[in-house]
Amino acid sequence: MEDARPPQFSFQELLPPMTPHEASVEANRCLYCYDAPCLHACPTHIDIPTFIRKIATGNVSGAAHTILDANFLGGTCARVCPVQELCEGACVYGAHDKPIQIGRLQRFATDHLHARGEAPFTPAPPTGRRVAVVGSGPAGLSASAELAKQGHAVTLYEKRELGGGLSTYGIIVLREPVEVALREVEAVRELGVQVVTGHELTSRAELDGLLASHDAVVLGLGLGAVPALGIPGEAHILSGLDVIEASKLERPTGVGARAVVIGAGNTAIDAATIARRAGADTLMVYRRTEREMTAYHHEYLFALSEGIGFSFLTQPVEVLHEHGQVTGLRCVRMGLGAPDASGRARPEPVPGSDFVIPCDTVISAIGQEKPALAVTLGLDLDHGYIRVDDQMRTSLPRVYAGGDCVRARGNASTVMAVQDGKLIAASLGAVLGAQPTPVAPTRPPEVREHPLYHAAHGAAPHAETPHG
Template identity: 60%
Template sequence: MPHSQDTPLAELLPPLSEHEALVEANRCLFCYDAPCTHACPTHIDVPRFIKKISTGNTLGSARTILEANLLGATCARVCPVEELCEGACVLGAEHKPITIGRLQRYSMDFVYGGDVQVFGPVRATGKKVAVVGAGAAGLACAGELARRGHAVVLFEKRELAGGLSTYGIIGLREPVAVAQAEIEMIRRLGVEIRNGVELCRDVALADLQAQFDAVFISVGLGGAPALGIPGEEHIVDGLEYIEQSKMDAGMLRVGRRAAVIGAGNTAIDCATVAKRLGAEEVTIVYRRSESEVSAYRHEMEFVRKEGVDFCFLAQPVKVHAPEDRVTALECLRMSLGAVDTSGRPAPVAVAGSEFVLAVDQVIKAIGQQKPPLAQALGLKTQRGYIDVNAEFETSARNVFAGGDCIRASGVCSTVMAVQDGKLAARAIEKRLGS
């Protein structure tokens, strides 16, 4: 696909040239029972796709990837490969691991950059499936079902499909064009996408159950929780900040001195955007210590190199905004107490430890709330998330779910959501008797 580094938020890594890809592919040991494949949540046959690159069969390489993961272009860019496939590479013990993510991107760029059709037409089964939510899980499920001949209608409440790949992952890692290229491929498989349609607002679950043979729900999470502090109305939502940076960066207000509350990957992305778009000082404020951050370590290293500072063991308590102009973020020093329900030491306020950070912008990136539709749908829930069995089926027969909206036990990465969608599609196909 075309690559440009003309703007501060352009995709960070350039694509591999053909020569670079061949050299890197030929470093691979092509392991039997490869650890890298086991480390991939979608179980891409990594040695096989790399071997095909090494022999000049890039289309075959892409097909190998897409047969396991229909969002291979996204995952090549946003997967924490350092923790997954590349982290498991046997060459990593004494040498540099194979750059699996970049090789996967090479094959995916070949497909999307050249408008190559990977999958051919299939015979229709006569079965109809509704998929609600066009994020990673929904797209994967819809595409897998369409590949098997089922008629699929994908309902998405936003103007564009793609979920976080389109709106919530900074362009430095995944440009909008990459997400939209994958969505176009899903359309070509035969999936009908209806944008601007929200479950429980524009269409009822009961109506979908009546019109379709099965339903898959992948509605993601809710908005960011409130901090409940004075001046919170002057805080910018982190996901909205990232979305604006992708959709119209020229209209994004960037402070000279910005504070980002939270220390997950979204907080890292917000800090990166602020710094790259001109903020002189950016500070990530986190109420626990560095040992408890949820962001990946390689992301922490990256943002430090970008010039972002960290303020650990600090809890924001007030945004100072005289005349509606942010001037400071007041915080309390914290200490760590007993382990709480999250499995981490609970932050405890230190009395009389107030201090002030001089900032003119505060961004909140403290995670998202439980899916609001979980209760509204009348399905069985677990800790506020949609409850599913081992086959991803909910308490309602022929209604399945996956992705963030079912993750009562922890976060769901993009690649995990893709695997949810793929496995749910298989369960749906089994139920439909195909």
């Protein structure tokens, strides 16, 4: 399958930035609804009608302030949020017309502020309190920024060379270039947060040391590695996360001419997109059907538009290789049985249905393991994830947690992690004696439960489930 794209366009942001004229025209379409469903659909409660009105009146910097006040990672979320499932999915225009392009307007405003070199916030006077934040992904960055704005001294520890977590290493360039993630790390530094990279928390003794020198510790640990498939030849499989990281940092991806991607979640589609845009004939295999895919439907449609193929009800059983080179993926056909614990039909192998898919690259993207460090630290767990209460407190005194590492229920996403960081800062602010900005105590309901979403899409709510 030939890729007709010029190489310089293969790995750029998918959507171009809006021009000032385009942003003004789009902003003036907004009805500025009184009880705006888009606002209620945003996990971080950005005042969407207000920021759009500011764009419409030419106050673009003011629009950015409104966004960043509610979501310090507004530039990232403008690019990576599943807006079709959240704010734009709730837009009243969706029933009969195109919804307002909220994500692109948010990107326009936050990019404008960055281009002007404006710092949106200044920290409050020092409180004398110290907080250690472990992990510089969306939850850690959000918590650090909000705590610094309260005047607390924050040290942010990151085990990798660059800060930003998933935004830096794990989100495909088509959605977010690495420089966008890194400029948000820099924005946290500008608030006075000390960012320490190359420092990994590995033991309970190290956690106790942080507690001895800080008033509180915040954990934003993320998730673990891609789980093993447990099939012969697995050593020759590439990790989808590694492929995305290599592409993001402009390193060789190891993708050949014919790639098979195992999995059907959003990360699997990202890995397949990289392979396809690198010129590979790309096929995704999934042991269930299209109906059970964990990727958002719009991501599935995007993959189809990219020329990516799908083989459903297909279970890999062996990676074939000769002299260290992959030559194919042996699979079996699957049938669907009774529902399993996830509520989805259980895939069962069809006897005698073995077949081989010729390929030179196999990529696994079947989700991530639960945070193993939580056990080492002695934290109570909830289905393998860190257990937290409504104040984001863990079972250990003065230890808080947020982001994917606590996501035992609901959807793991950047925007939910940002909201966790805000909730942590509000909870800690009350304990440390600051006056934190009030944060909605509960997350908004899934937008797909909203009647306006049903009116626009004519479908019942669709429950997202973990990768697999």
